[in-house]
Amino acid sequence: MFDLLWNKYHDSHNYHDNTHKYSLILYVALIEIIQTTSSMVSIIIISYNTQELTLNCIDSLYRTYPEGEVIVVDNRSPDKTVEMIHRTYPDVRVIVTPENKSYANAVNLGMNATTSEFSIVCNADVEFNEHSVERLIHFLRDNPTVGVCSPQQEYIDGSWQYCFGPTPSIIQVLFDIIILYGIINAVKSWFYPRFKKYDWPRSVGYCDGAVLAIRRHAFEEINGFDEAFAFYSEEADFCYRLTKQGWGVYFQPKATVMHIRGASSGNEMNMSENAVRKLVNSKVQFIRKHYTEQQVKLFISLEIFNYRFKELLCNVLLRMKSTNLLQSKYRMFHMLVQFYREIR
Secondary structure (H helix, E strand, C coil): CHHHHHHHHHHHHCCCCHHHHHHHHHHHHHHHHHHHHHHCEEEEEEECCCHHHHHHHHHHHHHHCCCCEEEEEECCCCCCHHHHHHHHCCCCEEEECCCCCCHHHHHHHHHHCCCCCEEEEEECCEEECCCHHHHHHHHHHHCCCEEEEEEEEECCCCCEECCEECCCCHHHHHHHHCCHHHHHHHHHHHHCCCCHHHCCCEECCEECCCEEEEEHHHHHHCCCCCCCCCCCCHHHHHHHHHHHCCCEEEEEEEEEEEECCCCCCCCHHHCCHHHHHHHHHHHHHHHHHHCCHHHHHHHHHHHHHHHHHHHHHHHHHHHHCCCHHHHHHHHHHHHHHHHHHHHC
């Protein structure tokens, strides 16, 4: 290829020394490197103190999508995550953050460390199934107005797991009060995976942050993740800002991943008191950022009513029959009511 380019260049310019030939070769080589790098797919794993899970995630990528560039952004784990990655997967790029600042900060660091047109950001407690990466990337390639999409997440046993949701809002809380989302999710869980082949890609409010396939141009247009969100709601804010800029936010069910939900931050119904407080603070932070002060007050009041109602309902059910699940739900709802009242 270089000789052909040189002959064309030589004939048109009538140069007879090697200086120009070497300059042209260097120029073409640089162009090829840039094109190859931009067309590469980068998978960015965010890890903190999850050594075994991170290694399993990398292994799943090597098995299902070996051509991808794997980057691990480690939030200064106290375990041997970084050491074991270097030892087991020397080709993997590892970025150790100066401090365990936030998930949003780690995502931005990882995205800024690559120039790939498409990237997948994921938690360390995710394992990719066959063709999952290709299907996410192909969906972005085939739909140039989509800024981000997410796969169907499954538990270890292959059962259904939620992976997207409505944008936090007053309407969303009202639907939650009448348990609409709970009923829909229960039906999906009961009939999964029988209905899976009939599921289709669709626009959603936000994609769950455990796995996000992101278009670089869209990411850069809104300046990435807002690092003011220290914990939780950062993906809802990211997706909402994409939507406001005209980008699509989509769920792609044909791509599936296994997600050990809670391994990175704690199971939803067994979250620590500190984690629940952060969850409440982040949701209110989102509402305050995007809505009026009156809407903020209404949102908080509705959330208190929502979780107080569910707390009372769980209490009634516990008197009829006590189960570990009901006890966990009661404890969770009680904490949510308490923290929303504090922040009001």
